[in-house]
Amino acid sequence: MIxxxxxxxxxxxxxxxxxxxxxMGIEAIAVYSDADAQARHVRAADRAIRIGPPPARExxxxxxxxxxxxRRSGADAVHPGYGFLSENAAFASACADAGIVFVGPPAQAxxxxxxxxxxxxxxxxxxxxxxxxxxxxxxxxxxxxxxxxDVGFPVLVxxxxxxxxxxxxxxxxPHELRDxxxxxxxxxxxxxxxxxxxxxxxxxxxxxxxxxxxxxxxxNAVHLFERECSIQRRHQKIVEESPxxxxxxxxxxxxxxxxxxxxxxxxxxxxxTIEFLLDGAGDEARFYFLEMNTRxxxxxxxxxxxxxxxxxxxxxxxxxxEPLPWCQEALSLRGHAIECRVYAEDPGNGFxxxxxxxxxxxxxxxxxxxxxxxxxxxxxxxxxYDPLLAKLIASGETRTAAxxxxxxxxxxxxxxxxxxxxxxxxxxxxxxxxxxxxxxTGFVDEHLEDLLRADxxxxxxxxxxxxxxxxxxxARPAAAPLSAAADxxxxxxxxxxx
Amino acid sequence: MSERAFSVxxxxxxxxxxxxxxxxxxxxxxxxxxxxAPLEGELVVAREEMIDRVFVxxxxxxxxxFHDGRVYELAVDSEENGRRxxxxxxxxxxxxxxxxxxxxxxxxxxxxxxxDVLMILEAMKMELPVRAPGDGIxxxxxxxxxxxxxxxxxxxxxx
Numbered sequence: 001m002i003x004x005x006x007x008x009x010x011x012x013x014x015x016x017x018x019x020x021x022x023x024m025g026i027e028a029i030a031v032y033s034d035a036d037a038q039a040r041h042v043r044a045a046d047r048a049i050r051i052g053p054p055p056a057r058e059x060x061x062x063x064x065x066x067x068x069x070x071r072r073s074g075a076d077a078v079h080p081g082y083g084f085l086s087e088n089a090a091f092a093s094a095c096a097d098a099g100i101v102f103v104g105p106p107a108q109a110x111x112x113x114x115x116x117x118x119x120x121x122x123x124x125x126x127x128x129x130x131x132x133x134x135x136x137x138x139x140x141x142x143x144x145x146x147x148x149x150d151v152g153f154p155v156l157v158x159x160x161x162x163x164x165x166x167x168x169x170x171x172x173x174p175h176e177l178r179d180x181x182x183x184x185x186x187x188x189x190x191x192x193x194x195x196x197x198x199x200x201x202x203x204x205x206x207x208x209x210x211x212x213x214x215x216x217x218x219x220n221a222v223h224l225f226e227r228e229c230s231i232q233r234r235h236q237k238i239v240e241e242s243p244x245x246x247x248x249x250x251x252x253x254x255x256x257x258x259x260x261x262x263x264x265x266x267x268x269x270x271x272x273t274i275e276f277l278l279d280g281a282g283d284e285a286r287f288y289f290l291e292m293n294t295r296x297x298x299x300x301x302x303x304x305x306x307x308x309x310x311x312x313x314x315x316x317x318x319x320x321x322e323p324l325p326w327c328q329e330a331l332s333l334r335g336h337a338i339e340c341r342v343y344a345e346d347p348g349n350g351f352x353x354x355x356x357x358x359x360x361x362x363x364x365x366x367x368x369x370x371x372x373x374x375x376x377x378x379x380x381x382x383x384x385y386d387p388l389l390a391k392l393i394a395s396g397e398t399r400t401a402a403x404x405x406x407x408x409x410x411x412x413x414x415x416x417x418x419x420x421x422x423x424x425x426x427x428x429x430x431x432x433x434x435x436x437x438x439x440x441t442g443f444v445d446e447h448l449e450d451l452l453r454a455d456x457x458x459x460x461x462x463x464x465x466x467x468x469x470x471x472x473x474x475a476r477p478a479a480a481p482l483s484a485a486a487d488x489x490x491x492x493x494x495x496x497x498x
Numbered sequence: 499m500s501e502r503a504f505s506v507x508x509x510x511x512x513x514x515x516x517x518x519x520x521x522x523x524x525x526x527x528x529x530x531x532x533x534x535a536p537l538e539g540e541l542v543v544a545r546e547e548m549i550d551r552v553f554v555x556x557x558x559x560x561x562x563x564f565h566d567g568r569v570y571e572l573a574v575d576s577e578e579n580g581r582r583x584x585x586x587x588x589x590x591x592x593x594x595x596x597x598x599x600x601x602x603x604x605x606x607x608x609x610x611x612x613x614d615v616l617m618i619l620e621a622m623k624m625e626l627p628v629r630a631p632g633d634g635i636x637x638x639x640x641x642x643x644x645x646x647x648x649x650x651x652x653x654x655x656x657x
Binding site (some may be wrong): 088139352355356360362383391405409410412413414415416417420422423424426454455457458459460462463464465466467468469470471473 | 504509552
């Protein structure tokens with residue numbers, strides 16, 4: 001069994017893994033950059049090792065520094081969390097070379113699934129449906145038209161050499177295709193030096209539904225059902241839930257089977273997630289492989305809530321060489337769980353990430369409420385890392401109950417000092433279409449105006465603000481100029497005398 | 499019982515609040531009672547028997563409030579003899595960390611109000627608008643777009 005585990009990450013996920021270590025009697029080693037010296041995850045660990053200055057490149061992404069810390073602490077295993085080095089095949093290899101167990105899949109599996117093209121081919125060989133698409137050898141207008149007919153309209157024309165939306169155009173029929181192809185070619189050539197085009201079926205109003213899988217080193221593999229992650233913006237997830245309102249038991253069975261086939265095809269071990277695009281809902285829906293995430297995901301608590309398992313504990317157990325803690329028949333879904341990601345961003349200002357001090361930060365508590373967070377009241381939100389402040393996971397007997405619980409919890413989650421998306425989330429959970437489960441990946445963009453709506457200010461808020469001001473000005477005369485000591489400005493610039 | 503008057507501005511609307519020593523507050527004619535909860539920053543506002551929990555923090559020259567999932571950014575000024583007395587700011591605005599100056603919106607002599615964007619910095623791939631913490635006149639602008647400033651550098655002076 002693993003005795004000493006180094007967590008190569010920070011924030012809420014580091015804290016999550018450290019908690020699992022505590023419960024399992026494993027010594028937890030934290031690593032930190034100078035920006036995180038006082039962070040919660042550092043204080044929660046048994047030992048903490050500094051690995052560099054604030055920039056991620058010089059700390060959490062520095063393979064040598066992390067391996068050196070592992071060696072120094074005598075760790076026999078490393079958990080990479082999510083992001084940072086978690087899907088870095090070189091890091092997984094470096095751990096293996098250093099004789100340290102990597103809590104995750106083999107380096108080759110990471111590499112295999114890291115290339116979108118290679119992953120797609122692997123899935124097709126494993127019999128997993130992929131979005132119909134082709135890069136025709138004949139790149140003339142006629143050749144592309146034939147490819148589109150083959151793939152089936154409506155289609156999306158994309159640059160074969162790169163992503164990011166460059167060279168991407170939709171076409172509903174051959175006529176529109178003829179119009180958009182020249183522009184797509186030009187854009188692709190300009191962006192990537194290669195005008196080769198790829199033609200793919202366009203799934204309209206797709207839902208993003210992913211399946212959690214777990215495989216051990218003894219040939220066992222299970223799926224832990226789905227999470228629906230359609231509420232997202234610019235491919236950043238905001239709300240996730242399980243079960244998906246779009247799945248019926250037969251569809252769930254088909255997707256679960258496909259996910260296990262995908263994991264086996266990739267030679268996978270440990271926890272992973274297969275992302276699918278869902279076209280339609282219910283028994284007749286069609287699903288297509290999108291990509292495989294070869295790590296534990298941010299939204300894993302949603303699966304933990306509805307299946308009653310501890311995924312991090314299972315990861316560690318599997319990494320230690322033991323068989324899976326459960327067989328497929330032992331796993332089942334119960335109730336409903338929904339996760340809301342609380343970000344330090346201003347939805348009313350283009351979702352701009354926010355910097356500043358958390359002057360006030362009070363997590364709500366209650367039955368069926370779980371909060372995973374790496375921040376606390378009084379800390380400065382570090383600017384060098386992603387703006388996720390906390391994950392709020394609400395569980396209930398039904399979807400309606402879980403949504404109501406999440407909404408009530410958010411309304412009792414005061415965060416002041418930086419703007420957050422909490423008011424945005426409250427609006428979202430209150431949307432009729434969301435409550436009906438009528439969601440797809442275009443939901444946020446489509447309802448943005450409603451989601452940004454602000455309310456009239458109540459008299460009680462005005463009164464409270466005046467009382468606070470009255471109390472503050474008792475401490476000094478009314479006309480005194482502001483000095484840096486009396487009212488420290490921590491938002492952007494410091495007010496001082498020079 | 500002495501009462502002090504305050505003006506509370508939210509967006510483009512201003513409200514008047516009269517605060518008495520015993521926590522009784524009158525907001526544009528509506529009477530409520532405000533008490534502090536045990537933990538700093540939380541207040542309990544009672545209007546007849548209806549209770550509201552309001553959280554308040556002061557940061558960057560603004561008063562921020564959270565109530566029922568909504569956040570409000572407010573400018574609160576005391577009123578004396580019916581006239582608003584805004585706090586005038588003097589001194590330098592210092593850069594909190596190494597940053598690039600992306601845009602400068604004001605020049606020497608400009609009259610600014612609390613909340614006005616004075617300049618935009620860029621640090622860690624984020625754009626950070628620098629706002630005036632109070633009303634005043636810009637005495638000097640010490641940087642230009644394209645400048646790289648160190649932590650503690652004086653960006654702008656006000657009088």
